[in-house]
Amino acid sequence: EAGVAQSPRYKIIEKRQSVAFWCNPISGHATLYWYQQILGQGPKLLIQFQNNGVVDDSQLPKDRFSAERLKGVDSTLKIQPAKLEDSAVYLCASSPLRGPWSPLHFGNGTRLTVT
Amino acid sequence: SQQGEEDPQALSIQEGENATMNCSYKTSINNLQWYRQNSGRGLVHLILIRSNEREKHSGRLRVTLDTSKKSSSLLITASRAADTASYFCATAPYGGSQGNLIFGKGTKLSVKP
Numbered sequence: 323e324a325g326v327a328q329s330p331r332y333k334i335i336e337k338r339q340s341v342a343f344w345c346n347p348i349s350g351h352a353t354l355y356w357y358q359q360i361l362g363q364g365p366k367l368l369i370q371f372q373n374n375g376v377v378d379d380s381q382l383p384k385d386r387f388s389a390e391r392l393k394g395v396d397s398t399l400k401i402q403p404a405k406l407e408d409s410a411v412y413l414c415a416s417s418p419l420r421g422p423w424s425p426l427h428f429g430n431g432t433r434l435t436v437t
Numbered sequence: 438s439q440q441g442e443e444d445p446q447a448l449s450i451q452e453g454e455n456a457t458m459n460c461s462y463k464t465s466i467n468n469l470q471w472y473r474q475n476s477g478r479g480l481v482h483l484i485l486i487r488s489n490e491r492e493k494h495s496g497r498l499r500v501t502l503d504t505s506k507k508s509s510s511l512l513i514t515a516s517r518a519a520d521t522a523s524y525f526c527a528t529a530p531y532g533g534s535q536g537n538l539i540f541g542k543g544t545k546l547s548v549k550p
Contacts, residue, residue, distance in 0.1 A: 326479070362542070363542050363543075364441070364525050364527075364540030364541050364542050364543055365480065365525075365540045366540070367537055367538070367539075370537060378537055413479055413480070415479075415480075423467070423468065423485070423529075425470060425482035425485060426472075426480070426482060426538065427482070428479030428480045428481070429479050430477070430478050430479045431478075431479055
């Protein structure tokens with residue numbers, strides 16, 4: 323099966339600019355996650371979708387971050403305006419089931435550098 | 438917030454040796470999972486151990502779980518250069534948002550040929 327696809331792989335922007343990341347999960351996976359991974363740390367959940375509905379966005383900085391999953395398939399994550407501390411790798415993951423028993427399948431991520 | 442804490446932060450061994458990584462966590466869990474991340478890549482799921490299990494094997498991997506001590510260990514036997522990667526434990530907190538795994542900071546393993 324094809325894996326989780328993410329684009330772009332790398333992005334460099336200046337602070338206060340906006341940026342968007344795209345994710346296409348594994349076909350048939352109902353649950354989609356966006357994680358932020360700062361250098362030297364483990365991934366931190368930003369938002370979780372079940373089909374096209376938000377399950378958990380408690381750690382999403384909603385003043386600057388937004389995400390959507392139209393039609394319950396692809397998803398985009400946007401940052402506007404970006405801050406220096408947003409420099410990180412943004413990982414998309416999907417799983418076939420909702421719940422803690424289903425391992426996550428990760429994409430290779432988008433490395434964002436904010437200057 | 439990060440629940441899991443891996444130990445050591447970095448580990449360097451020779452090919453053929455065994456590698457042991459430890460993970461401690463703070464709250465009750467449904468299960469604990471281990472993931473591997475190669476440099477510049479996404480995470481890959483290795484193994485899942487349920488809270489009512491004490492030990493699990495998968496190929497050269499052996500995972501133990503001690504819920505009374507809130508700790509887990511990952512053993513990689515007969516390591517290979519290709520095992521060089523960062524290893525993360527992730528916990529699924531009991532009663533937490535379903536599917537919300539909490540990752541530790543990881544152990545960076547280097548296996549020298």
